[in-house]
Amino acid sequence: MINFLIAMALIFGLMLLWVYIQQTTRKYAAKHPEFGAAKEEGLGCGKNCGCKAGKCESE
Numbered sequence: 001m002i003n004f005l006i007a008m009a010l011i012f013g014l015m016l017l018w019v020y021i022q023q024t025t026r027k028y029a030a031k032h033p034e035f036g037a038a039k040e041e042g043l044g045c046g047k048n049c050g051c052k053a054g055k056c057e058s059e
Contacts, residue, residue: 029037
């Protein structure tokens with residue numbers, strides 16, 4: 001049972017850490033526009049679309 005509680009706490013802690021990192025990245029990108037927008041995972045051109053002239057088009 002203790003192993004289960006440790007695993008759940010670790011997973012929850014890692015999830016909170018990931019959310020904190022995303023928020024920090026967004027704030028940094030907002031303060032430093034010269035570096036461009038922060039790239040979000042799953043956004044933009046990915047597996048199911050192709051980029052042509054800066055636009056994402058479905059294949």
